[in-house]
Amino acid sequence: MTPALPAQSPAPRRRGRPPRAEGAADVPAARDRILTAARNEFAERGYDKTSIRGIAKAAGVDPALVHHYFGTKDQIFGAAVELIFAPTMGAPDAVQGGSRDGAGERMARFMFGVWENPVTRLPLLAVMRSALTNEAAAAVLRGMIERRLLLRMADELDVPNPEFRAQLAAGHIIGIAMLRYVVRMEPMASAPVEDIIAMVGPTLQRYMAED
């Protein structure tokens, strides 16, 4: 299959790179543009309502090019989820980057930093919604988090059952995020994030660093 040339809107300029003329040399740019469009479509519409055709339209390319680079809808969802979760991938380094005593607080501070920022929060919420309402989306998310995030985290934990411990910690953060950012239950929704970190940090510490 020959990748079609981008069809509609010009590529958006990306910060930090000079604009380039469209053409055969823009295959990497087209691939990036498809991936960005996929992230935005899944974040705005959720898994069920996003289509390869819609992604192609948003990226200004032929649908065949989306298939060519990414394969099935599940596969491009997986690639978009990896992009969306990229900001969370620093969590294992945050846990490792200091004294063992402070690991729980560093983890809480890092993860709530990601959640407090709307730019990173909104696509994460969209992925959670998709996983809650669609089994195919749940399977993609499950595989990605297990493979990329929790196993790496568990590798660095010196406790019994490190995968289980890492999931207790992740589950805690996800549940607080649901109450604070989705259901927006008070007082959780308006509590200073430092108050949350102060309470959740010692819990994560116990899960991740204590027997």
Added chain:
Amino acid sequence: MTPALPAQSPAPRRRGRPPRAEGAADVPAARDRILTAARNEFAERGYDKTSIRGIAKAAGVDPALVHHYFGTKDQIFGAAVELIFAPTMGAPDAVQGGSRDGAGERMARFMFGVWENPVTRLPLLAVMRSALTNEAAAAVLRGMIERRLLLRMADELDVPNPEFRAQLAAGHIIGIAMLRYVVRMEPMASAPVEDIIAMVGPTLQRYMAED
């Protein structure tokens, strides 16, 4: 408005009550049947895809009767959510029913007991899905949990910021439930529930009973 007589299927027999003939004396039975139908429709289809008309059809009554007893779709959703959350309403008593030292473990045991039972779990998951994908459903859920569950719980906690503490505890349980029952991430999905209670109990203890 005169309540219409039940139109289609006969009332399902309910355990513990003798069957009764249909007729004007069955207004309470019709109301119960509508509420049960609403719970089932919301649990199976979610908030967005459930309609007053569909509830009426499942209950075997005229849609006007659903409006008559329950009002708007949001109002009948609220009534169905109360029915769905009824099994969780024993949580404050579980926390109070024993030594202060054991409050966290009792809370964890009570709540995971509710979640482990598919009969109570599946409608709860359906409500969570609805709240995650629809703002009107989130508002109903928020009001019900704040008013009925967390405030009662907070009343019985002798700690600073009891509402905040109760929400930290609730958020933890909800997040673990998402990983275990929805995303089904391993090893959380297959872990013995006693292992979860053993880890989560001390966390709930700290949130609910320690400064």
